[in-house]
Amino acid sequence: MSDFIDELNDAQRAPVLHKDGPLMVIAGAGSGKTRVLTYRIAHLMEQGVDSFNILALTFTNKAAREMKKRIATIVGNSEAKNLWMGTFHSVFAKLLRFDGDKLGYPSNFTIYDTQDSQRLIASIIKEMGLDKDIYKYKQVQNRISSYKNSLITVKAYFQNPELMEADAMAKRPRLGEIYQNYVDRCFKAGAMDFDDLLLRTNELLTRFPEVLMKYQDRFRYILVDEYQDTNHSQYLIVKALSDRYQNICVVGDDAQSIYSFRGANISNILNFQRDYDDVAVYRLEQNYRSTKNIVNAANSIIANNKNQLEKNVWTSNDDGGLIKIHRSVTDAEEGRYVAGSIFESKMQNQMQNGDFAVLYRTNSQSRAIEDALRKRDIPYRIYGGLSFYQRKEIKDVLAYLRLIINPKDEEALKRVINFPTRGIGQTTVDKLVVAANHYGRSIYEVMDNLDKLNLNINAGTQRKLTDFVTMIKSFQIMNEGSDAFTLAEHVAKKTGLLLEFKKDGTPEGIAKMENIEELLNGIKDFVEGQKEVADATGSLTEFLEDVALATDMDKEVEDDDRVALMTIHLAKGLEFPYVYIVGMEEDLFPSAMSMNTRSELEEERRLFYVALTRAEKQAFLTYTQNRYRWGKLIDAEPSRFLEEIEEQYVENLTPVNDGYRYKSMINKDIFGEVDKSKLRQVKPKNGTPPSVQKPNENQLRKLRKLKPEISSPAKPMDLDPGLVIGARVNHTRFGRGKILNIEGAGNDKKAEIHFDQGGIKKLLLRFAKLEVL
Numbered sequence: 001m002s003d004f005i006d007e008l009n010d011a012q013r014a015p016v017l018h019k020d021g022p023l024m025v026i027a028g029a030g031s032g033k034t035r036v037l038t039y040r041i042a043h044l045m046e047q048g049v050d051s052f053n054i055l056a057l058t059f060t061n062k063a064a065r066e067m068k069k070r071i072a073t074i075v076g077n078s079e080a081k082n083l084w085m086g087t088f089h090s091v092f093a094k095l096l097r098f099d100g101d102k103l104g105y106p107s108n109f110t111i112y113d114t115q116d117s118q119r120l121i122a123s124i125i126k127e128m129g130l131d132k133d134i135y136k137y138k139q140v141q142n143r144i145s146s147y148k149n150s151l152i153t154v155k156a157y158f159q160n161p162e163l164m165e166a167d168a169m170a171k172r173p174r175l176g177e178i179y180q181n182y183v184d185r186c187f188k189a190g191a192m193d194f195d196d197l198l199l200r201t202n203e204l205l206t207r208f209p210e211v212l213m214k215y216q217d218r219f220r221y222i223l224v225d226e227y228q229d230t231n232h233s234q235y236l237i238v239k240a241l242s243d244r245y246q247n248i249c250v251v252g253d254d255a256q257s258i259y260s261f262r263g264a265n266i267s268n269i270l271n272f273q274r275d276y277d278d279v280a281v282y283r284l285e286q287n288y289r290s291t292k293n294i295v296n297a298a299n300s301i302i303a304n305n306k307n308q309l310e311k312n313v314w315t316s317n318d319d320g321g322l323i324k325i326h327r328s329v330t331d332a333e334e335g336r337y338v339a340g341s342i343f344e345s346k347m348q349n350q351m352q353n354g355d356f357a358v359l360y361r362t363n364s365q366s367r368a369i370e371d372a373l374r375k376r377d378i379p380y381r382i383y384g385g386l387s388f389y390q391r392k393e394i395k396d397v398l399a400y401l402r403l404i405i406n407p408k409d410e411e412a413l414k415r416v417i418n419f420p421t422r423g424i425g426q427t428t429v430d431k432l433v434v435a436a437n438h439y440g441r442s443i444y445e446v447m448d449n450l451d452k453l454n455l456n457i458n459a460g461t462q463r464k465l466t467d468f469v470t471m472i473k474s475f476q477i478m479n480e481g482s483d484a485f486t487l488a489e490h491v492a493k494k495t496g497l498l499l500e501f502k503k504d505g506t507p508e509g510i511a512k513m514e515n516i517e518e519l520l521n522g523i524k525d526f527v528e529g530q531k532e533v534a535d536a537t538g539s540l541t542e543f544l545e546d547v548a549l550a551t552d553m554d555k556e557v558e559d560d561d562r563v564a565l566m567t568i569h570l571a572k573g574l575e576f577p578y579v580y581i582v583g584m585e586e587d588l589f590p591s592a593m594s595m596n597t598r599s600e601l602e603e604e605r606r607l608f609y610v611a612l613t614r615a616e617k618q619a620f621l622t623y624t625q626n627r628y629r630w631g632k633l634i635d636a637e638p639s640r641f642l643e644e645i646e647e648q649y650v651e652n653l654t655p656v657n658d659g660y661r662y663k664s665m666i667n668k669d670i671f672g673e674v675d676k677s678k679l680r681q682v683k684p685k686n687g688t689p690p691s692v693q694k695p696n697e698n699q700l701r702k703l704r705k706l707k708p709e710i711s712s713p714a715k716p717m718d719l720d721p722g723l724v725i726g727a728r729v730n731h732t733r734f735g736r737g738k739i740l741n742i743e744g745a746g747n748d749k750k751a752e753i754h755f756d757q758g759g760i761k762k763l764l765l766r767f768a769k770l771e772v773l
């Protein structure tokens with residue numbers, strides 16, 4: 001047996017060596033699930049399984065590339081090349097290129113990104129004469145997307161009165177028609193949106209048993225990472241493909257399921273054992289990534305969730321530093337703190353920029369952090385947000401390139417038909433759209449047959465339209481014998497795009513021109529890189545495929561030493577020595593949008609668990625008292641999640657004052673030196689009789705189990721008038737309750753409170769907002 005097996009512990013080795021048949025690895029963060037998947041593939045290949053017969057589905061293409069690299073070092077490069085590995089979208093886009101023709105798609109179909117979809121939906125709404133304030137295109141797109149991910153086709157939609165009624169109730173009775181038109185138009189344009197890549201794969205595998213058999217036979221071993229986040233559509237594909245050989249290996253962690261808003265369904269994990277016979281279930285418990293403090297703190301957070309599988313994650317790593325909590329007055333100060341702290345750590349611990357990550361709940365939080373990092377000259381990179389490929393000038397070039405491959409592509413055509421300007425106005429385009437809809441053809445086909453149609457377009461404009469078609473055709477001829485770079489460079493010049501931005505002369509214009517040059521560099525790199533890939537030629541089709549499915553995460557330049565800034569969602573599966581989680585505030589994290597139900601709140605908590613478990617050596621949690629949101633400075637309140645970490649694992653860098661709320665903008669950093677006259681003290685409401693409520697059986701049982709604890713003398717302290725044992729208090733979220741015990745002092749002071757509604761909780765007074773009743 002090969003050496004690499006020794007790089008696994010016993011618990012990890014078992015699933016790696018597991019013979020045929022279904023298996024599932026359910027384990028906490030950092031316990032080596034991804035490593036197991038990688039090594040299992042290498043092991044299968046060593047056992048003689050043909051790399052051609054293995055399919056691995058990962059969360060990002062970058063993860064797939066890294067796995068492939070690791071496997072290549074074990075089994076050799078040439079073998080590893082044949083593996084089908086990547087995200088669901090990229091793998092099934094490839095499959096649809098081979099067999100999508102059975103569904104009537106050309107093999108060179110275009111992939112519409114979200115922006116393309118939204119633009120198309122917006123124009124359909126306009127053409128249908130609907131009120132755009134009621135039919136908001138983004139919401140409509142969202143709705144259509146969720147239908148597709150639940151496999152609700154247009155036909156299924158119109159057969160389901162409940163769905164139609166729901167849309168009618170939401171004042172959008174014509175949503176079904178928009179859906180219908182959207183699907184027709186995409187089809188006519190030879191385009192699939194992201195959701196189609198899964199929906200059409202399902203359709204293909206269901207309608208064409210011979211295609212299903214072909215791929216079942218090809219993918220005899222299927223492996224899925226981050227299985228907890230597969231949605232229904234993805235789940236069905238995996239189920240269908242693995243049905244024959246049942247060699248399916250999934251790894252995941254229910255505690256890290258964070259995509260239910262996109263239709264991911266945690267029951268996929270729970271039902272796995274029901275779906276397959278004789279499932280072997282493996283558990284891993286040892287975390288190799290993080291310090292004891294981080295692992296334990298993360299465990300204490302997730303313990304607050306009711307819905308979870310029992311797990312015991314531990315580590316033999318060092319204790320490490322306590323989790324540092326920092327409070328600042330404004331978000332700008334929060335940014336300065338993070339930048340300063342990174343700067344210091346780099347100096348003291350000889351770390352690289354790439355050892356640091358700043359994670360946030362929403363993209364808009366990055367700005368303050370960016371400003372501060374720039375001031376300190378710390379290079380950073382933002383993942384997500386507006387990616388390079390979504391910039392206007394880049395999309396313009398890509399639109400021309402897309403038209404070469406698929407001239408029916410409606411969104412690409414509309415984008416560049418008059419850019420750079422060539423005298424083709426909106427009225428003309430509208431006429432073309434009407435004609436295209438009338439004849440059931442694409443706009444390009446209409447343009448290519450102008451002489452046979454009578455569209456009431458004047459001769460001058462007709463000539464311009466014909467010139468455009470001729471230009472695209474000349475590119476198509478060139479495409480036959482050129483690689484993607486040669487062609488793209490020619491297109492950028494010939495269409496006048498480069499010149500357009502150059503003659504603009506403004507700094508923005510120059511920057512755009514440079515971006516196009518950057519794109520061309522990227523294409524050149526791509527073409528070079530493809531030389532190493534089996535069956536690849538560096539063609540334009542390959543490049544466009546790569547771009548359409550690239551996430552920003554995938555475009556990381558490896559020798560680029562930068563601090564990583566990203567949302568927590570994007571950070572899943574990654575690890576960094578130092579992690580800053582910023583904006584630990586109520587309504588931000590947990591998000592105000594996600595606090596309506598327990599399950600939403602639990603998903604936010606899992607998100608926090610994911611965030612914290614990215615850290616290897618040290619985690620920092622920061623919050624601010626004031627934050628600019630929606631253009632206004634608002635009072636912020638510390639996140640409830642801060643209270644939930646068992647306090648022995650945290651260290652507060654900025655003392656917080658007990659039981660008080662402050663007016664904003666006063667300096668509260670130095671405990672004891674606060675100007676009390678500026679405090680807004682919560683006044684005890686005298687005369688309110690404490691409401692008496694008997695604890696229920698469950699609560700009584702818990703009460704009896706309570707260990708007697710050493711408590712500080714139950715006398716009122718200076719800053720806590722009324723916070724004494726026996727006092728009735730009100731908590732902003734848990735409601736009313738009675739103080740059972742008080743222990744600790746200063747920063748560590750906490751109260752054990754029996755809440756009328758929610759049982760007994762121990763709260764750190766520095767976070768808990770308690771009002772004495």
Ligand code: ATP
Pocket residue numbers: 007008009012027028029030031032033034035036253256287288289572573574575613
């Ligand atoms: P996540 O839930 O965050 O996706 P995971 O369970 O997939 O985590 P991995 O990323 O596979 O965990 O492993 C976490 C880290 O621990 C990695 O750096 C990995 O190389 C390391 N690791 C895993 N197993 C071992 C082992 N047996 N010996 C040494 N290091 C290990």
Ligand code: MG
Pocket residue numbers: 033034035225573
């Ligand atoms: Mg992993």
